[in-house]
Amino acid sequence: MNEREIEILETKENVLADNDKVAAQVRALLKEKKVYLINLMASPGAGKTTTLVRVINALKEKYRIGVMEADVDSVVDAMTVRDAGAQVIQLHTGGACHMDADMTLRGLKKMDLDNLDIVVLENVGNLVCPAEFDVGANKRVMILSVPEGDDKPLKYPLMFTVSDVMLINKIDVKPVFNFDEAACKERVLKLNPSEKIFALSSKTGEGFEAFTDYLDKEVAQA
Amino acid sequence: MNEREIEILETKENVLADNDKVAAQVRALLKEKKVYLINLMASPGAGKTTTLVRVINALKEKYRIGVMEADVDSVVDAMTVRDAGAQVIQLHTGGACHMDADMTLRGLKKMDLDNLDIVVLENVGNLVCPAEFDVGANKRVMILSVPEGDDKPLKYPLMFTVSDVMLINKIDVKPVFNFDEAACKERVLKLNPSEKIFALSSKTGEGFEAFTDYLDKEVAQA
Numbered sequence A, B: 001m002n003e004r005e006i007e008i009l010e011t012k013e014n015v016l017a018d019n020d021k022v023a024a025q026v027r028a029l030l031k032e033k034k035v036y037l038i039n040l041m042a043s044p045g046a047g048k049t050t051t052l053v054r055v056i057n058a059l060k061e062k063y064r065i066g067v068m069e070a071d072v073d074s075v076v077d078a079m080t081v082r083d084a085g086a087q088v089i090q091l092h093t094g095g096a097c098h099m100d101a102d103m104t105l106r107g108l109k110k111m112d113l114d115n116l117d118i119v120v121l122e123n124v125g126n127l128v129c130p131a132e133f134d135v136g137a138n139k140r141v142m143i144l145s146v147p148e149g150d151d152k153p154l155k156y157p158l159m160f161t162v163s164d165v166m167l168i169n170k171i172d173v174k175p176v177f178n179f180d181e182a183a184c185k186e187r188v189l190k191l192n193p194s195e196k197i198f199a200l201s202s203k204t205g206e207g208f209e210a211f212t213d214y215l216d217k218e219v220a221q222a
Helices: A019-033 A048-059 A076-083 A101-109 A157-162 A171-176 A181-191 A208-221 B019-033 B048-059 B076-083 B101-110 B157-162 B171-176 B181-191 B208-221
Strands: A007-010 A036-042 A065-069 A087-092 A118-122 A139-145 A165-169 A196-199 B007-010 B036-042 B065-069 B087-092 B118-122 B139-145 B165-169 B196-199
Touching: A019 A036, A019 A101, A036 A048, A036 A208, A048 A065, A048 A076, A048 A118, A048 A208, A065 A076, A065 A101, A076 A087, A087 A101, A101 A118, A139 A157, A157 A181, A165 A181, A165 A208, A171 B171, A181 A196, A196 A208, B019 B036, B019 B101, B036 B048, B036 B208, B048 B065, B048 B076, B048 B118, B048 B208, B065 B076, B065 B101, B076 B087, B087 B101, B101 B118, B139 B157, B157 B181, B165 B181, B165 B208, B181 B196, B196 B208
Parallel strands: A007 A087, A036 A118, A036 A139, A065 A087, A065 A118, A139 A165, A165 A196, B007 B087, B036 B118, B036 B139, B065 B087, B065 B118, B139 B165, B165 B196
Antiparallel strands: none
């Protein structure tokens, strides 16, 4: 894989833009182009890329999938995801700790939306800041991985409150950590009673089908 | 433990303050009071609090230790740390994703610095934003935990570049994850040749003594 083959867009934050107005523009563009946008958020190392690769493999026969990689730096993930068979662009956020609607809109305009059904935005690895910005996505999916601990909804409540779907990832290593899945779910549902929760392992595939079946239905209904 | 016993300081960010000037004020205050400030940074769930408790237990006979907990929300960590025997205040950052020098200075002024030798700032769980702000600390310590992956220096280079010490935590679960310690160290040292690296487990204590011995020497020499 050659780094130079990955398109890179510099998307430094426009602090003056009214984020919610631009999010509405993103929604209009997605509707016009019949594209379903997923905003995928998590801490570094929670398994965003591995999850994404598995989603692509599960759904790529039925949907044309694009990915916008909003890494702080490097094109490591972009190359991994493209190898899985998705149209990929890399967004360089210039050190920014999150994606906003304007950066998302500029990314979408760089993609061949006429030939895509789903676009996944892999947000910057950060459990705090991305939660604050509506990027205009159809679905906000967050990942909490087992090694991070079941207390994270107490400490970083906003992400759990604003997301539509929560994946509890790395359940294959649950025996190694003192992760109380029931307590974790209870904390999340207290913050956000409509959160859809899936416990799975993006590495082994355990529990993953329930999530991709759900995504399939949501995209088909949109 | 009663939540109301923990002092809480609301430290919303002052965007107008010149961070570096205030960091110099922090340094002057620390020098005057003969207090050694450690800025502890990591992603959520990397083990900041467990590490802190073990540091307190290792050094509390020799040094009087204070902790400023800069959590996004909740006083969970503050109570855990106080139980270990440290003077603790909780800083509520109002959703901010990092501590800056001004927030740190206000926190320090709330503490009984005349009766402290070491203060540890447990920064907001975030591998991105805290790296951008010099808070005036004597030592910047970051934690990367094994489950996060050995590629993180490639993806979030700033934190690895600006820290003085890197702890590779949770080495007790290394057999479960494909974590290449040698490759990780090489990536870090390429970014920051003077980084001191300790591989340890805050849970089991394995490898921890080398780190607390080092800290002891650094504090004694300061």
